[in-house]
Amino acid sequence: xxxxxxxxxxxxxxxxxxxxxxxSVWDSLQVHGFAATAALNTTANRWFARRSGASFEFTEIGxxxxxxxxxxxxxxxxxxxxxxxxxxxxxxxxxxxxxDITLFSSPRQRAGLRLGRIxxxxxxxxxxxxxxxxxPGIFLPQxxxxxxxxxxxxxxxxxxxxxxTTTDLGTLSLNVxxxxxxxxTNVEWTYLGRDYPGRLKSDRNSWIAGLWFxxxxxxLRLGLSGASTGFKFAPDRYATGTLxxxxxxxxxxxxxxxxxxxNWTLSSxxxxxxxxxxxxxxxxxxxxxxxxxxxxxxxxxxxxxxxLLLSYxxxxxxxxxxxGRAFAAASGGLIAASTNFSRILTAGISWDINQHWMVRAEYxxxxxxxVLSPRENPDPNxxxxxxxxxxxxxxxxx
Amino acid sequence: xxxxxxLWPVTxxxxxxxxxxxxxxxALTRNEARLYFTLRLQQWPNGRPIRxxxxxxxxxxxxxxxKNILGLFPYQLRSAWDRQVFSxxxxxxxxxxxxxxxxxxIATIPDAIGYASAAANDPRIRTLEVR
Numbered sequence: 001x002x003x004x005x006x007x008x009x010x011x012x013x014x015x016x017x018x019x020x021x022x023x024s025v026w027d028s029l030q031v032h033g034f035a036a037t038a039a040l041n042t043t044a045n046r047w048f049a050r051r052s053g054a055s056f057e058f059t060e061i062g063x064x065x066x067x068x069x070x071x072x073x074x075x076x077x078x079x080x081x082x083x084x085x086x087x088x089x090x091x092x093x094x095x096x097x098x099x100d101i102t103l104f105s106s107p108r109q110r111a112g113l114r115l116g117r118i119x120x121x122x123x124x125x126x127x128x129x130x131x132x133x134x135x136p137g138i139f140l141p142q143x144x145x146x147x148x149x150x151x152x153x154x155x156x157x158x159x160x161x162x163x164x165t166t167t168d169l170g171t172l173s174l175n176v177x178x179x180x181x182x183x184x185t186n187v188e189w190t191y192l193g194r195d196y197p198g199r200l201k202s203d204r205n206s207w208i209a210g211l212w213f214x215x216x217x218x219x220l221r222l223g224l225s226g227a228s229t230g231f232k233f234a235p236d237r238y239a240t241g242t243l244x245x246x247x248x249x250x251x252x253x254x255x256x257x258x259x260x261x262x263n264w265t266l267s268s269x270x271x272x273x274x275x276x277x278x279x280x281x282x283x284x285x286x287x288x289x290x291x292x293x294x295x296x297x298x299x300x301x302x303x304x305x306x307x308l309l310l311s312y313x314x315x316x317x318x319x320x321x322x323x324g325r326a327f328a329a330a331s332g333g334l335i336a337a338s339t340n341f342s343r344i345l346t347a348g349i350s351w352d353i354n355q356h357w358m359v360r361a362e363y364x365x366x367x368x369x370x371v372l373s374p375r376e377n378p379d380p381n382x383x384x385x386x387x388x389x390x391x392x393x394x395x396x397x398x
Numbered sequence: 399x400x401x402x403x404x405l406w407p408v409t410x411x412x413x414x415x416x417x418x419x420x421x422x423x424x425a426l427t428r429n430e431a432r433l434y435f436t437l438r439l440q441q442w443p444n445g446r447p448i449r450x451x452x453x454x455x456x457x458x459x460x461x462x463x464x465k466n467i468l469g470l471f472p473y474q475l476r477s478a479w480d481r482q483v484f485s486x487x488x489x490x491x492x493x494x495x496x497x498x499x500x501x502x503x504i505a506t507i508p509d510a511i512g513y514a515s516a517a518a519n520d521p522r523i524r525t526l527e528v529r
Contacts, residue, residue, distance in 0.1 A: 071447040078486060127481065134477065
């Protein structure tokens with residue numbers, strides 16, 4: 001009780017406003033959530049699946065609550081359980097948990113501070129990447145929003161300053177976030193090739209920044225956002241066949257554009273990811289590489305409840321070797337060139353049955369296997385270059 | 399002329415932005431109205447927290463208000479609210495089931511803002527001019 005009074009007094013001092021009454025504080029409590037499950041089938045390769053063929057291993061459940069105890073203070077948190085083939089087993093995790101403090105707020109300028117676990121505002125979709133009805137399609141464009149290393153850019157434990165300025169042309173917003181990246185085993189599989197004995201840790205502070213322009217009426221959105229992060233491998237001292245304690249530095253940036261009309265939306269993003277591995281010893285020599293990807297995506301809403309999706313994307317593991325031939329030659333022909341690129345054509349439809357339910361169907365044709373998780377597909381010799389994916393998803397939200 | 403009107407889809411003729419009589423504003427710009435309804439500006443100029451009330455997304459009055467007064471499309475508002483709610487950066491507006499409930503809430507909640515299909519005939523509700 002004493003500590004609660006102390007916190008209340010601290011907040012009142014900090015924010016300069018007292019709540020009107022206890023009743024009105026709890027009036028602001030909101031609880032929202034979503035659940036989604038998908039049936040997937042591939043003609044070859046494993047995608048959100050531990051086996052080839054049909055799978056029912058992509059299920060998500062999210063629940064969040066928010067409270068505004070003071071006009072300038074918002075508290076919010078979300079728990080997310082995500083089962084995704086061989087990558088995630090569905091164990092619930094804290095997706096975000098933050099305090100948002102409004103520093104100042106007027107029709108021309110707004111600024112604030114967020115503290116806690118914050119979703120990284122990267123590109124058009126990263127902040128709500130796991131929430132199905134905030135993006136078209138069952139899967140985000142993989143060449144920009146990799147699911148195989150989702151956690152590297154998912155969220156940060158730290159602090160963020162954000163500001164918005166509204167001018168006669170539109171709104172300009174700038175945000176800067178610093179803290180520790182929340183990383184996991186999928187990051188190790190993708191950046192180190194497999195799960196070596198030892199642990200991968202955040203090496204230093206991550207920095208994330210974004211600059212966005214939004215025209216009046218939000219027809220046009222243009223943005224540049226990026227993250228600079230690094231991780232360090234701490235080998236198990238008693239194990240053999242592991243790596244030296246090396247580090248990997250990653251810079252990841254996205255150029256975004258989106259135009260929204262009444263019945264259609266056109267979006268395009270280009271991402272580039274320069275990486276540098278060093279100090280891992282002879283089994284993973286020092287090297288630098290730049291990954292890149294882009295997509296163009298159109299959605300058309302013939303009726304408000306129906307949305308058709310068509311998109312094309314290309315991604316390259318190494319932009320200096322886009323066709324992967326140098327890589328294949330260096331492996332002595334053991335690993336196919338097509339593991340180093342992905343070209344994906346996607347067509348989909350979604351139907352909002354009512355305000356709570358949505359169903360989606362999607363077809364993708366792939367050339368190349370760059371976007372696949374090496375954790376789900378550990379043997380590169382068994383990968384097929386040309387493959388198709390069909391998915392059905394049901395989504396509930398409240 | 400009569401034929402043209404007969405073929406025209408059913409629309410709501412007038413939409414007014416309304417607030418509780420305690421509102422410190424009697425007029426606002428279209429841009430301010432957008433900031434309030436997208437929940438990016440969450441306080442009245444006097445610092446009081448604003449409370450936004452909306453009808454369901456497919457309600458004809460909601461669609462007409464969003465398009466004609468705010469100059470936005472309903473799906474843009476829905477997407478702005480969902481992005482804020484599911485990233486912990488904002489809250490959703492309060493949904494009401496009918497225009498009658500909207501008027502009742504605006505009349506009785508001091509910091510409330512919403513819309514109606516005509517200027518309200520109730521001294522507790524103020525019609526705000528959108529310039």
